[in-house]
Amino acid sequence: MRSKSRFCVAVVCLAALLMMSCGGGSEPAPTSDPAPGSEARSADPDAKTKFTVAWSIYVGWMPWDYAGSSGILKKWADKYGIEIELVRMDYIASVEAFVAKQVDACVMTNMEGLNMPAASGVDSTALILGDYSNGNDAILTRGGAGVKDLAGSTINLVEFSVSHYLLARALETNGLSESDVTVQNASDADIGPVFLADENQKAVVTWNPIVMEIEGAPGVGKVFTSADIPGEVIDLMMVQTDVLNANPALGKALVGAWYEVMALMSGDGPETETAIAAMADASGTDVEGYNSQLKTTAMYYQPTAAVDYATSEDIKEKMDYVRNFCFEHGLLGEGVESVDVVGISYPDGSIQGDEGNVKLRFDSSYMKMAADGAL
Numbered sequence: 098m099r100s101k102s103r104f105c106v107a108v109v110c111l112a113a114l115l116m117m118s119c120g121g122g123s124e125p126a127p128t129s130d131p132a133p134g135s136e137a138r139s140a141d142p143d144a145k146t147k148f149t150v151a152w153s154i155y156v157g158w159m160p161w162d163y164a165g166s167s168g169i170l171k172k173w174a175d176k177y178g179i180e181i182e183l184v185r186m187d188y189i190a191s192v193e194a195f196v197a198k199q200v201d202a203c204v205m206t207n208m209e210g211l212n213m214p215a216a217s218g219v220d221s222t223a224l225i226l227g228d229y230s231n232g233n234d235a236i237l238t239r240g241g242a243g244v245k246d247l248a249g250s251t252i253n254l255v256e257f258s259v260s261h262y263l264l265a266r267a268l269e270t271n272g273l274s275e276s277d278v279t280v281q282n283a284s285d286a287d288i289g290p291v292f293l294a295d296e297n298q299k300a301v302v303t304w305n306p307i308v309m310e311i312e313g314a315p316g317v318g319k320v321f322t323s324a325d326i327p328g329e330v331i332d333l334m335m336v337q338t339d340v341l342n343a344n345p346a347l348g349k350a351l352v353g354a355w356y357e358v359m360a361l362m363s364g365d366g367p368e369t370e371t372a373i374a375a376m377a378d379a380s381g382t383d384v385e386g387y388n389s390q391l392k393t394t395a396m397y398y399q400p401t402a403a404v405d406y407a408t409s410e411d412i413k414e415k416m417d418y419v420r421n422f423c424f425e426h427g428l429l430g431e432g433v434e435s436v437d438v439v440g441i442s443y444p445d446g447s448i449q450g451d452e453g454n455v456k457l458r459f460d461s462s463y464m465k466m467a468a469d470g471a472l
Contacts, residue, residue, distance in 0.1 A: 151191035156390035157228040159376035173354040177346035207331040212428040215456035225334035230323035232393030254302035256282035267321040363398040400468040407461040
């Protein structure tokens, strides 16, 4: 079952669940591959050998669970002389832990990456572009109503979530705006059952597997999905920038393990079947259900595909939509007067926003190592 709520809440003080990771680091990413384990013995005072990575249940993040349970992650950590602990958490709690620097790395969407750690002043690096939602998020309506028919309607969704973003983009592309509808905040746990039970509700916006449950109801159908805005809802592995810069071994081990699992998932034969079955079971579904969710998830199985997108002009355009949504909905901080308050850097050196306040960095160098067979 998907527990990736994706809604934005104020960061609160968390109990000391994990040891805090602190310290600064230099900017450049590594370009060569030192002898195994040598990164862990760096002279950098922020270098260390033990790291914590938080993950939450979602179709595109189940490979991390398999990397851990299969021993693949340990194999790559051993190669670089480090230890990596995977910690499963609820989604928003995991991002909050990342903001509090209680974990070294965490899976999250590009939107949360911007409006939670980056907007909170935590310098964060998008190490791996794992996938983008390609139909997992959807607007569903009753009675054949289309997006243009939603004017004047009340629409249930998790406010300030990717669902909210999807609605805004759907309205925009159909000549409407949020002022033409009424957004009704709903609990992610209740949104599906409440919509199915109340036939007076005309529209709802949510994600899989809730979408698959709702669309089976009589007279209910999808009218707009994340497949209509490809590449805008990206699922990432985010790493504390200072930790990554001081410990390139962490980046190499994570990327190496990830693409070994990707090779298994995109292959065929008994090993692939075993991996998919394990991911399905760990996510609370069966193989058929998990494969159904994979069909609406555009996985970057090959590192070259992820590098190509990370270095494209398209990602800058899509991130511009995301950052403007966040700004317009007050998600970049109280009293913020410009969308440019947070700087976003890209592999080609270009920056969106404040060049003096770069807090979200797309780094393709580690994925390129994987593409070049240099790990």
